[in-house]
Ligand code: URA
């Protein structure tokens with residue numbers, strides 16, 4: 001089965017990985033996307049955040065979390081007292097998966113095959129960034145990092161462990177955007193902030 005393995009240079013730092021990922025043909029997602037969106041931030045870093053995949057804005061900009069979900073994340077990091085420039089931010093899948101409807105590109109969840117195909121890039125980032133704590137933003141990230149299906153509601157709130165790193169799972173910031181009721185939104189952001197604080201505390 002295809003996968004990113006043969007496009008990932010071994011022992012590379014994040015700058016070299018970021019260059020190499022543009023040539024990846026490890027699954028079908030490169031065909032329709034504008035570009036690959038690699039991780040961004042400090043390397044090495046003590047904290048790494050993993051999202052799902054780039055969205056429409058990220059696909060165009062070439063940077064993770066620059067769209068609406070990124071604004072929610074920035075607010076939550078701020079409230080948790082975590083400086084954006086001290087962390088490394090990436091996604092489980094590096095190309096945008098979408099369905100074209102007229103002029104709009106509608107986000108589609110990456111499937112298990114995309115997650116598995118793209119995992120060598122995430123592993124290379126783990127090696128290069130060497131974080132002590134990993135925050136998984138949503139179920140796709142948790143599945144990619146922990147290698148199993150994860151129910152966020154059942155497993156958030158307690159630090160987990162994987163390959164010698166602390167892993168904290170939380171909701172995806174775009175889940176906040178789907179809520180219409182402002183008190184529900186407030187509660188969802190508060191939960192995200194609490195999980196980010198838990199991750200930061202594990203570093204102390
Ligand atoms: N959602 C993600 O999971 N990652 C991004 O980079 C943007 C939106």
Ligand code: SF4
Nearest residue numbers: 024026027095117118
């Ligand atoms: Fe390669 Fe990942 Fe893009 Fe698929 S999504 S082509 S595995 S970088």
